[in-house]
Amino acid sequence: MTEDRTVVLAARGVGKRFGETTALAGVSLEVRAGEVLGLVGANGAGKSTLTKILSGTEAPTSGHVEVRGRRVRLASAEQAREAGIETVHQDVDAALVPDASVAENLVLPLLVAGRLGRFPSRRRIRAEAARIAADRLPGVDLDAAVEDLGVSDRQRVLIARGLATAPSVLVLDEPTAALSVDEQRALHATVRELAAQGTAVVFITHHLGETVAVCDRVVALRDGAVAGEFAAPLDAKRLAHAILGGLEATAQRSEVATGGEVVLDVAGAQALPGGPAIELVVRRGEVLGITGLLGSGKTELLEQLAGVRPVLAGTISIDGVPFRPAHPVDAIAAGVGFVPEDRARAAELPGWSVADSLTLPDLARYRRGPLLSRRAEDRATADLIRALGVVCSGPRAAIESLSGGNRQKVVVGRWFAAGSRLLILDEPFRGVDIGARADIARLVRGAEAAATVVASSDPEEILEVADRVLVMADGGIVGEVDPRTVDAETLADLMTRAARPQETA
Structure with a gap:
């Protein structure tokens, strides 16, 4: 974590209801410059809903979001991006245009924001995509259609695109779900490097091992509310207890099965x-x-x-x-x-x-x-x-x-x-x-x-x-x-x- 402890993003009493269902109940948290904040919780705990609110794709029913101490209303992903918040969503296929090329997908936020001009040439698009892909997407053909890529490569394209705008807050929702061990380690190193440069990172993952390895601080959600907040050094067992409410977090191994017919x-x-x-x-x-x-x-x-x-x-x-x-x-x-x-x-x-x-x-x-x-x-x-x-x-x-x-x-x-x-x-x-x-x-x-x-x-x-x-x-x-x-x-x-x-x- 850098010495700058400025709170760059905060949720203040954020609640969200869908009909009779309460997805979030008064969630408050702060994300500081140069910090990797882990956000953990079981499926249905409210992580995805909170992520959508922070990224401008969902409006809170109650409470509000602050960016650098200023109350904001984020009504779209583009407004969040203009506020310096970039989100890499868990649903890779929903975030990418399947029949467009890798290059076109990489520059999509820039095209939407008009940063490449009103009618950018294919050469301009490819050059900008090559810049984004440099050192991030080795072995990926920029001219290939995204729908022809494997799961891991589609995930890498989305992460590279998220880093392209140099955001002040980067929200990563299950970024390593489809990555190999080497790719996971490379991403962890990138996250720590970004934090060292002052970027605030919200790291959402189901893997407690990488939470402990990567994060400076962790907020655990359960049933739409904050169940605990923890600072490094982190303990995986305490995190699991906060996530599950004391329920057993792992499957109990029985005797190794070696018998039975082939x-x-x-x-x-x-x-x-x-x-x-x-x-x-x-x-x-x-x-x-x-x-x-x-x-x-x-x-x-x-x-x-x-x-x-x-x-x-x-x-x-x-x-x-x-x-x-x-x-x-x-x-x-x-x-x-x-x-x-x-x-x-x-x-x-x-x-x-x-x-x-x-x-x-x-x-x-x-x-x-x-x-x-x-x-x-x-x-x-x-x-x-x-x-x-x-x-x-x-x-x-x-x-x-x-x-x-x-x-x-x-x-x-x-x-x-x-x-x-x-x-x-x-x-x-x-x-x-x-x-x-x-x-x-x-x-x-x-x-x-x-x-x-x-x-x-x-x-x-x-x-x-x-x-x-x-x-x-x-x-x-x-x-x-x-x-x-x-x-x-x-x-x-x-x-x-x-x-x-x-x-x-």
């Missing part, structure tokens, strides 16, 4: 074309973790098992029966449930209800003659809502009305409802708070009738849920660790070393 047997497979052969076995009741940095091949391997992409090589069997899916339908028929990395794009259907989403893989169970029984769907969904701890208004609530953690519970839970024999979960904890993460981890670890493969690039997450962890790099398995004998930092270092090319003599 469900999945993979021999000579390839994650990437021309890559090394992959051999793995997963037994009933076991949770196999797979981790690695971006480009390690873990997603490609899982998508082959789920029929999303063709099997490149080798043999696969489920319960001893040869398995070579040509389509996801083949995988579902074989008892495979798949949660993809990009939930919003590949696992959710906009406008569908919780009931529609949960019962989708097993509609035959709810058919009464030629028609689906809405009553049977709702009855089964109500049972699942209780079992999974999904917070919603009922079976017919729109999936978009749920928080991120509850939406992920629905996506994961649909395969438990369908009685899947093999569960394949790619980044199931992304954008999920510690409470929902523990719920999902307990659900996965309690699936004694199924074998489960979980892929995550977050060391803390994978160690919490897995019985054993495979480390991947360059399309191959380069190591295996026992979660009982390593910590998250050790695993992160192993992942990083494994991904770096070895020096030759």
Whole structure:
């Protein structure tokens, strides 16, 4: 933190109601120049609503916002930007223009503000985009359409754009959710550098480890109100207690599951074309973790098992029966449930209800003659809502009305409802708070009738849920660790070393 302790942004008794629902109840906080303020809380605690108010996209019902001691009314994102507040929102796809190029997305705020002139040339746009991208987006094609980028690269584009205006206050909402370990560390270094230069940073995250590592001070929200304020040195257990109100913050690990018959047997497979052969076995009741940095091949391997992409090589069997899916339908028929990395794009259907989403893989169970029984769907969904701890208004609530953690519970839970024999979960904890993460981890670890493969690039997450962890790099398995004998930092270092090319003599 710099010596300048000027309060550059403050919320004073901010409240927000949506009909009968109170999202924020008199929240007050201050952000000082040169400070990294962490904002933490469970899904539904009010973080996103407060972020929208600070960024000008939502108006408070009561209270007000101050910028450098002056009361302001922020009626738009552009007004907030003019006041020196730049926000990088959690919903990457909503913040970017998918069919526009990377270059056009990078300069979008400048175009809206007219800072590049009334009719800037393509050359001017690209030159400005190249300036913004310098040192921030290595390997990203500025002429590529944003919709063709992976989740991680889209997140990096949004962060680079947020830094482009050199704001006095930078609000980062879950900025590392889609980043690899190396990218996370680079962003942490950037945040600390910005703070050292006098920028005030509001850092919103579900990961308490990075909260402790990055933040100078933390405000915890619970049920729309401030549940606690903490200054460095920070303690993750105290933060978890404030967030959850004393509830258990992590899933309790049972004895490592090693028994049970073989469900999945993979021999000579390839994650990437021309890559090394992959051999793995997963037994009933076991949770196999797979981790690695971006480009390690873990997603490609899982998508082959789920029929999303063709099997490149080798043999696969489920319960001893040869398995070579040509389509996801083949995988579902074989008892495979798949949660993809990009939930919003590949696992959710906009406008569908919780009931529609949960019962989708097993509609035959709810058919009464030629028609689906809405009553049977709702009855089964109500049972699942209780079992999974999904917070919603009922079976017919729109999936978009749920928080991120509850939406992920629905996506994961649909395969438990369908009685899947093999569960394949790619980044199931992304954008999920510690409470929902523990719920999902307990659900996965309690699936004694199924074998489960979980892929995550977050060391803390994978160690919490897995019985054993495979480390991947360059399309191959380069190591295996026992979660009982390593910590998250050790695993992160192993992942990083494994991904770096070895020096030759």
